[in-house]
Amino acid sequence: MKAHDRDRTPRSLVGGSPLSAHTIGFDGRELPAQEGQSIAAVLWSAGILAWRTTREGGAPRGAFCGIGSCYDCLVTVNGRPNQRACLVPARPGDTVTTQEGTGHADLAV
Amino acid sequence: MPTSPSEPDASGPADLADLAVVGAGPAGLAAAVTAAGLGLRVTLLDAGEQPGGQFYRHPAPGLGAARPEALHHAWPEFATREAALRAHVSAGRITYLTAHHVWTVVPDGGHWVLHAVAGPEERAAAVHARALLIATGAYERQLPFPGWTLPGVVGAGGAQAMLKAGLVLPGKRVVVAGSGPLLLAVAGSLAAAGATVPAVVEAAAYIAYAARTPVLLRNPGKLAEAAAYGAALARHRIRLLTRHAVTEAHGTDRVEAVTVARLDRDWRPLPGTARRIPCDALAVGHGLVPQLELATGLGCATRRSPDGTVALELDAGMRTSVPGVWSAGETGGIGGAGLALAEGEIAAHSIAGRPAPAGLVRRRARLRAFADAMGAAHRPGPGWTGWLRDDAVVCRCEEVPAGRIREAAGELGARDARTVKLLTRAGMGWCQGRMCGPAVAALAGEAPAPDRRPLSCPVPLRLLAELPPDAH
Numbered sequence: 001m002k003a004h005d006r007d008r009t010p011r012s013l014v015g016g017s018p019l020s021a022h023t024i025g026f027d028g029r030e031l032p033a034q035e036g037q038s039i040a041a042v043l044w045s046a047g048i049l050a051w052r053t054t055r056e057g058g059a060p061r062g063a064f065c066g067i068g069s070c071y072d073c074l075v076t077v078n079g080r081p082n083q084r085a086c087l088v089p090a091r092p093g094d095t096v097t098t099q100e101g102t103g104h105a106d107l108a109v
Numbered sequence: 110m111p112t113s114p115s116e117p118d119a120s121g122p123a124d125l126a127d128l129a130v131v132g133a134g135p136a137g138l139a140a141a142v143t144a145a146g147l148g149l150r151v152t153l154l155d156a157g158e159q160p161g162g163q164f165y166r167h168p169a170p171g172l173g174a175a176r177p178e179a180l181h182h183a184w185p186e187f188a189t190r191e192a193a194l195r196a197h198v199s200a201g202r203i204t205y206l207t208a209h210h211v212w213t214v215v216p217d218g219g220h221w222v223l224h225a226v227a228g229p230e231e232r233a234a235a236v237h238a239r240a241l242l243i244a245t246g247a248y249e250r251q252l253p254f255p256g257w258t259l260p261g262v263v264g265a266g267g268a269q270a271m272l273k274a275g276l277v278l279p280g281k282r283v284v285v286a287g288s289g290p291l292l293l294a295v296a297g298s299l300a301a302a303g304a305t306v307p308a309v310v311e312a313a314a315y316i317a318y319a320a321r322t323p324v325l326l327r328n329p330g331k332l333a334e335a336a337a338y339g340a341a342l343a344r345h346r347i348r349l350l351t352r353h354a355v356t357e358a359h360g361t362d363r364v365e366a367v368t369v370a371r372l373d374r375d376w377r378p379l380p381g382t383a384r385r386i387p388c389d390a391l392a393v394g395h396g397l398v399p400q401l402e403l404a405t406g407l408g409c410a411t412r413r414s415p416d417g418t419v420a421l422e423l424d425a426g427m428r429t430s431v432p433g434v435w436s437a438g439e440t441g442g443i444g445g446a447g448l449a450l451a452e453g454e455i456a457a458h459s460i461a462g463r464p465a466p467a468g469l470v471r472r473r474a475r476l477r478a479f480a481d482a483m484g485a486a487h488r489p490g491p492g493w494t495g496w497l498r499d500d501a502v503v504c505r506c507e508e509v510p511a512g513r514i515r516e517a518a519g520e521l522g523a524r525d526a527r528t529v530k531l532l533t534r535a536g537m538g539w540c541q542g543r544m545c546g547p548a549v550a551a552l553a554g555e556a557p558a559p560d561r562r563p564l565s566c567p568v569p570l571r572l573l574a575e576l577p578p579d580a581h
């Protein structure tokens with residue numbers, strides 16, 4: 001790897017700076033967030049790739065399709081279960097908790 | 110971009126638009142601004158917050174990106190249309206509804222009613238229009254393998270989407286695998302954003318293109334694009350392994366390495382060729398699948414595309430088989446953003462009752478031929494199920510392993526994917542088979558069937574209950 005590759009980041013690629021930074025809570029931790037990032041993006045920036053466990057096997061899952069079609073990224077936001085983390089913008093002060101199993105779905109398909 | 114203050118939610122036919130466009134990707138955006146330019150009153154709806162769709166996905170304004178175009182080629186094509194959209198919205202010619210997920214369309218007398226779930230609070234919204242254009246794009250085709258549910262294994266387009274919108278990477282050392290030209294774009298973007306990409310693992314042989322030289326030569330723009338991808342791979346020292354596949358992802362809580370094996374012509378892994386590549390993420394996808402449920406729900410006819418997916422049957426004016434319903438972009442067959450733009454404009458002319466400019470029609474034919482050649486070259490070979498061990502999960506939502514599906518299709522005598530689904534629950538979970546559909550069909554021994562889902566997204570029961578009885 002060339003030296004300059006190591007210094008590259010998504011931010012250095014597009015330049016500029018976020019209009020404002022804030023934090024969200026995740027399972028009792030404070031995570032830095034930038035205005036306009038989805039909840040999944042905030043979690044990925046913190047190196048967190050899993051925020052849900054499956055109903056049957058209790059296996060860890062996080063974002064997979066990144067565009068709202070796989071429903072693998074479901075998470076509980078401010079007490080509301082089954083939110084797609086890849087679509088929902090992170091708002092200042094949001095509390096995100098790991099979702100176990102169905103999260104008591106009140107949504108129908 | 111601001112949504113028009115006069116939302117036509119709960120509007121009656123008094124607010125009848127000339128045209129409703131579902132999807133603000135390249136196809137829907139181009140169609141909406143062209144139609145508005147031709148004098149139509151248009152309502153444009155998209156599930157997302159910003160126009161651009163999958164290709165022109167870009168950071169939200171709050172992220173303050175000074176050069177969003179650094180993640181795209183052909184950004185001006187988008188920027189001019191976005192400016193036109195803003196102008197038409199201020200002039201009242203386009204009503205643009207963001208965060209509106211259309212879940213069904215029903216006829217009502219001589220017009221269409223689109224029902225949507227709106228905003229994070231999941232409000233009910235309805236839009237009435239004389240003509241309907243479906244430009245809902247595509248999602249990724251996934252072929253499962255052992256370990257593909259591990260955190261850190263993400264869609265290739267998904268990684269690209271998360272990078273473009275949220276400026277984030279799934280890991281530092283990311284293998285890119287699957288099939289299709291999107292992989293080259295994804296590898297280039299990930300590397301430009303600072304990830305190390307040890308290899309792009311492509312199941313097809315690029316040699317397959319050689320047989321299609323005439324189509325390639327008619328598309329110099331596409332050749333230049335390919336050359337640019339090649340140069341990017343070389344610059345970042347990314348190895349391109351063709352006729353290889355990731356046959357397993359390893360790790361406990363997240364991916365730590367992948368096994369890569371050589372494939373024969375039918376995509377069967379060759380014994381003795383497996384080797385491990387350490388990584389902390391895998392971006393994987395085998396092309397795209399048109400997203401058709403709104404169209405098939407209305408009865409629009411479909412066709413089989415050269416890439417093995419099901420797409421809408423469209424005429425030269427982008428009409429579906431259902432009068433009053435048009436479609437453009439990836440719903441009519443996977444083909445890239447340039448083709449989607451051209452098709453959106455052709456559709457707008459046709460809806461306005463005008464002939465489409467000849468140059469546009471030629472451009473569409475040329476790009477469609479290129480897309481078909483590309484699709485055929487990357488169509489999954491039948492041997493890929495050879496890497497799918499019985500204990501590997503196929504349906505991510507319902508956690509159904511390959512062995513159970515094989516049992517249903519074998520001993521239990523299921524002859525088609527529908528029966529397999531009823532016996533195993535594969536495809537009955539949240540995603541409604543979007544992730545496992547192609548795999549279940551292959552294991553059941555049939556070609557993938559058209560998208561048939563009663564609703565295009567989960568809908569709160571209270572919204573269903575609020576529908577007028579004749580809409581059910």
Ligand SMILES: Cc1cc2nc3c(=O)[nH]c(=O)nc-3n(C[C@H](O)[C@H](O)[C@H](O)COP(=O)(O)OP(=O)(O)OC[C@H]3O[C@@H](n4cnc5c(N)ncnc54)[C@H](O)[C@@H]3O)c2cc1C
Pocket residue numbers: 065067131132133134135136137154155156157161162163164165209210211212244245246247248249265266267269270291294295397400403437438439440444445446447449565
């Ligand atoms: C995850 C992903 C990443 C991709 N990345 C690239 C890339 O980096 N480079 C590249 O060349 N190509 C990429 N593509 C291919 C790209 O999709 C197409 O080339 C191009 O965007 C197609 O344009 P379109 O207008 O047909 O569809 P899209 O761009 O997919 O637009 C469809 C739009 O419809 C909206 N929509 C869908 N269903 C509904 C509904 N029911 N209600 C309301 N709105 C709805 C979606 O939100 C979306 O905005 C990607 C595809 C995917 C799936």
Ligand code: FES
Pocket residue numbers: 062063064065066067068069070071072073074084085086087
């Ligand atoms: S990652 Fe697939 S729905 Fe969010």
